[in-house]
Amino acid sequence: MADHNALPLVILAEKFASLPGIGMKTAQRLAYYVMSMPEKDVAEFAEALTDAKKKVHRCKCCQNLTEKDICTICSADDRNNSIICVVETPKDVTAFERTREYMGVYHVLHGLISPMDRITPDKIRVKELLSRISEGDVKEVIMATNPTVEGDATAMYIAGLIKPLGIKVTRLAFGLPVGGILEYADEVTLFKALENRNTM
Amino acid sequence: MADHNALPLVILAEKFASLPGIGMKTAQRLAYYVMSMPEKDVAEFAEALTDAKKKVHRCKCCQNLTEKDICTICSADDRNNSIICVVETPKDVTAFERTREYMGVYHVLHGLISPMDRITPDKIRVKELLSRISEGDVKEVIMATNPTVEGDATAMYIAGLIKPLGIKVTRLAFGLPVGGILEYADEVTLFKALENRNTM
Numbered sequence: 556m557a558d559h560n561a562l563p564l565v566i567l568a569e570k571f572a573s574l575p576g577i578g579m580k581t582a583q584r585l586a587y588y589v590m591s592m593p594e595k596d597v598a599e600f601a602e603a604l605t606d607a608k609k610k611v612h613r614c615k616c617c618q619n620l621t622e623k624d625i626c627t628i629c630s631a632d633d634r635n636n637s638i639i640c641v642v643e644t645p646k647d648v649t650a651f652e653r654t655r656e657y658m659g660v661y662h663v664l665h666g667l668i669s670p671m672d673r674i675t676p677d678k679i680r681v682k683e684l685l686s687r688i689s690e691g692d693v694k695e696v697i698m699a700t701n702p703t704v705e706g707d708a709t710a711m712y713i714a715g716l717i718k719p720l721g722i723k724v725t726r727l728a729f730g731l732p733v734g735g736i737l738e739y740a741d742e743v744t745l746f747k748a749l750e751n752r753n754t755m
Numbered sequence: 756m757a758d759h760n761a762l763p764l765v766i767l768a769e770k771f772a773s774l775p776g777i778g779m780k781t782a783q784r785l786a787y788y789v790m791s792m793p794e795k796d797v798a799e800f801a802e803a804l805t806d807a808k809k810k811v812h813r814c815k816c817c818q819n820l821t822e823k824d825i826c827t828i829c830s831a832d833d834r835n836n837s838i839i840c841v842v843e844t845p846k847d848v849t850a851f852e853r854t855r856e857y858m859g860v861y862h863v864l865h866g867l868i869s870p871m872d873r874i875t876p877d878k879i880r881v882k883e884l885l886s887r888i889s890e891g892d893v894k895e896v897i898m899a900t901n902p903t904v905e906g907d908a909t910a911m912y913i914a915g916l917i918k919p920l921g922i923k924v925t926r927l928a929f930g931l932p933v934g935g936i937l938e939y940a941d942e943v944t945l946f947k948a949l950e951n952r953n954t955m
Contacts, residue, residue: 560849561822567807570800574785585774587846589807590820597808600770601801607767607789608797620790622761646787649760 564590616687618663618680620645628652628660635659637694641684641713643667643701651699659697662687667705668712681713688717695723702729764790816887818863818880820845828852828860835859837894841884841913843867843901851899859897862887867905868912881913888917895923902929 564586572582589597613619614626621627628634628648638659642648648661666679688696696717700706714724730748731740740748764786772782789797813819814826821827828834828848838859842848848861866879887893896917900906914924930948931940940948 560845561807561811561820561826563803563807563810563822564820567803570803573796575788576781576784581776583846583849584776586807587820587844588775589804590811592808594808596773597804601804603763603767603770604789604797604801604804607761607763607786608792608794610763611761611790620761620764620787622763626761644787645760646783649783 613663613665617661618665618683619648619661620663633658637692638697639684639687639693639695640697640699641710642699643706643709647699659695664700664709667700667703668709669705676712679709681716684713685716688720688722693722695725698724698726702727813863813865817861818865818883819848819861820863833858837892838897839884839887839893839895840897840899841910842899843906843909847899859895864900864909867900867903868909869905876912879909881916884913885916888920888922893922895925898924898926902927 567589568579568582568586570582571577571585572579574582577585589600592600610622611620612622614621614623614629616625616629619626619628623630635658639662640651640657640659641662641664642651643664643666645663648663651657651661662680662684664679664681664684666674668674668676668679684696687693696713698710698714700710710726714726717724728751729744730751731737731744737745767789768779768782768786770782771777771785772779774782777785789800792800810822811820812822814821814823814829816825816829819826819828823830835858839862840851840857840859841862841864842851843864843866845863848863851857851861862880862884864879864881864884866874868874868876868879884896888896896913898910898914900910910926914926917924928951929944930951931937931944937945
C-alpha cells in the first residue's frame with residue numbers, strides 16, 4: 556500500500572502477505588476486510604492465532620500436533636498400536652483420518668530427507684520413531700510418505716533401519732487414482748498401475 | 756478438520772476460513788503454517804490485527820481509512836481541495852494514488868446505492884459529501900464509482916444532488932483499457948470508446 560494508507564493497515568497487509576500463497580493484492584483485500592469485521596471477531600481471530608501457537612505442540616508419542624501431552628489418536632483405546640503409519644506432515648494424518656478406515660497409529664516425521672536442502676535424517680523425527688519401535692510391540696510400519704524423490708528416499712532410508720529389527724515394513728500402493736481417467740495418467744503412474752495389477 | 760486435530764488449530768483454521776476468498780483447505784494450510792512460525796511473529800500478527808481494528812478509523816473529512824483525525828491526503832498542503840473524487844471504497848483511493856497524477860482530494864462513500872440489497876442513500880456517506888461541499892470552495896466533483904449498474908446509479912443520484920448547487924460534476928471516461936486488445940473488448944466498452952472518441 557502507498558504511504559497515504561493508515562500504517563496499521565499497511566502492517567496488517569504485510570502480515571497477511573507473509574503467509575504462503577497470499578500475494579500483496581489479496582493481503583490488502585484481507586486487511587480491508589478485517590476493518591469491516593466487528594471488533595469482537597477481530598479480537599477472537601487474534602486470540603486464535605496466539606492460542607494455536609502457544610497451546611499446540613507435538614505429541615510426545617507420534618509427534619503429531621496436539622494440545623495435550625499425548626494426542627487423541629495415541630491415547631485412544633480403539634486404535635491398534637502395533638501398526639504405525641509414517642507420514643511427512645500433520646496434514647497427512649488428517650488425510651488418512653478422512654478415510655475412516657485406518658485404525659492403527661501414526662508417526663509424523665515433520666519433513667523428508669533432502670540432502671539438496673540440507674535436511675539430513677537427524678533433522679526429522681526418525682530417532683523418535685526408532686525409540687517408539689524399540690519400546691513397543693510394533694508389528695508393522697507403513698511408509699506413507701509422498702511418491703516423490705524425497706518421499707521415496709526417506710521411506711527407503713527408514714525401511715533400511717527398521718527391517719533388520721524383524722519388523723514388517725510396507726509402502727503405500729501406487730497406481731491409478733480412483734475416478735481418474737487412464738488417458739490423462741502420467742507414464743510412471745500407469746507403469747506402477749500395470750506392475751502392481753491384481754487378479755480379479 | 757476432524758476431531759483428532761488440536762482444538763486451537765481447528766479454531767484458527769475456522770477464523771482463516773471466515774475471510775473472503777479463503778476456503779477450508781487453504782485455511783487449514785494457513786493454520787498449519789502459523790504453527791511453523793516463530794512465536795514472536797505470531798504475536799506480532801495478532802497485534803497487527805487488533806491494532807488495525809482499534810487504531811484505524813474513518814477520516815473526519817473524506818471518510819477514507821486513517822489512524823489520524825484527518826487523513827494524510829486531506830491534510831496535505833499540495834492537494835487541491837476544490838476537486839473531490841468520489842469513490843466507493845478505500846481500495847479505489849489506493850488505485851488512484853498509484854497513478855501519481857491526481858492531485859485533488861477524495862470522498863469515500865463506503866458502498867453504492869443498491870435497492871436490491873437494501874442499501875439506500877442514507878446508508879452510504881452521501882450526507883458527509885454534501886456537508887463538505889456546502890462548507891468548502893468546491894469547484895468540481897468527479898464521480899469515480901465503478902461502471903456497474905450500482906456505480907452508475909449512485910453517480911447519477913449524487914450528480915442530481917450536486918448539480919443544482921452550480922458545481923461541475925464529471926464522470927470517469929469509459930473506453931478501451933490501455934494495452935487492451937480491440938478484438939476482446941466487450942460491445943458496451945467498444946460502443947463507449949466509439950462514442951467518446953477524440954480528435955487526433
